[in-house]
Amino acid sequence: MKQLTHFLEGFGSAVQLLFQSARFVGTLPRQRARFIDQCYLIGYTTLPIVAILCFFMGSVLALQSGYSMENFGAKQFIGSLVGLSFARELGPVIVAILVAGRVGSAITAELASMKVYQEVDALVTMNIPPARILVLPRLAAVLVMMPVLAIIGNLIGWFGGAVVCKYVESIAIEPEAYFSALRRYMKFKDVGTGLMKAEIFGFVVVLICCSIGLNTRGGPREIGASVTKAVVVSLISILVLDYFVTKALM
């Protein structure tokens, strides 16, 4: 029962924060510098880890499917399997999970420490709503960066699959065959669906992390607790949302 009220409270304050930030959308052009800072933090600093993870996910996926599809003599479809899995599912989910772990945790830590050390209170007394300068630029930046990260993740994942297909002897499919299979069964809608999912996940993660950070009460210990909570709630939200969004976009 207590858990449920906590959950509802948290959900309520996140939604409230969303509306508060939305009120200030008009100030975005003036906040260009903050927006670009956040794009850099969210996009550029997450890129290396996205690249590494997607490359190996693509490789493993190709390896596993090579092993199992051998039995049906369906090896030539590996390309489309890796391609579709990445575009529709793995790309967006991996990127969102990395953003939650890499960026979301940092956002919560920063905002929670601002809250605990009364910086947020100072903003409020200065009549500078925290939603305007702390939350809005981050939400805007994640909306811009998620599709970029997801597209790069997809390309690198596909590439990882191609490398495995070419160099693993038991599979031995040339890149031309791999990519032509990938292209044959891929519709624009598949990629679009994936990008849409990435967009939704990223937005929700940043909103959750901002909200939990700004609702931190107490001292330094609570900052750590907030970060843990933000990451856990983000990960659960990604996977739960994944099911419903996938179903809705089918």
Added chain:
Amino acid sequence: MNPPIHRNPITAVESPAVGVTIDGLTKNFGTFQALKNVSFTVEPGEIFVLMGPSGSGKSVLLKHIVGLEAATAGRVLINGQDATAEHTLERIRIALVFQAGALFNSLSVYDNLALYPREHRFGDEATIRDKVMRALQILSLENSARKFPSELSGGMRKRVAIARALVMEPQLMLYDEPTSELDPVMSATISEIIATLKDEYHVTTIVVSHDRELALGIADRVGILMGGELVFLGPPASLRQPADPLIADFFHPRIDLKNPRFKTLET
């Protein structure tokens, strides 16, 4: 009597100076009563000094005035408007110098001061720069403009917090122990600033302080909180020879080596 006129130094817009009414303010944190039915008014353009032992509820009271805490009972009115209402902060410029400074740790000293004028579009960067540098000069901080809060000493942080409040050109200025970490000369400077702001701009000021010099030197009226209750309210002159033994002890605590206080504590 007409209220004194506050003139905004930037826009030169004139508005009546701000008055504060605290009406039966009570605050409970769980079962603990931090404020017990506190009532007083601060007249427009007045310097009100709030004193009291550590833990008596002074900082909590200031937070109620800026609307950061919601009262358990009673209310705070600023120019007749509820302090917790959102539009109060939009209409009336209130600056609070936090006891711990509350500087923005990710911004340099300069940007800490410039944030408010930039966000509220006081003018172009050059205008803002002039204002910021002037505030830094007043507090002898001009060489620290590029530093970050983590690179400052405690007293410097306090001065930055005061400078940041000055840049806001507030109608109502609240200081939470502005001189507690400052040397005597800087403390005197702060007292002079507070008095000047009152004389020239009719800034209404509430100062929480243990500093007797400051209280007796510049206060129009003094309030003393003890254990969340307002036990004294009156002109500073009457504090020179306080009648109440509790207040007398607070003001002139005698060091008694034969009978030290901590030994009289019950075990």
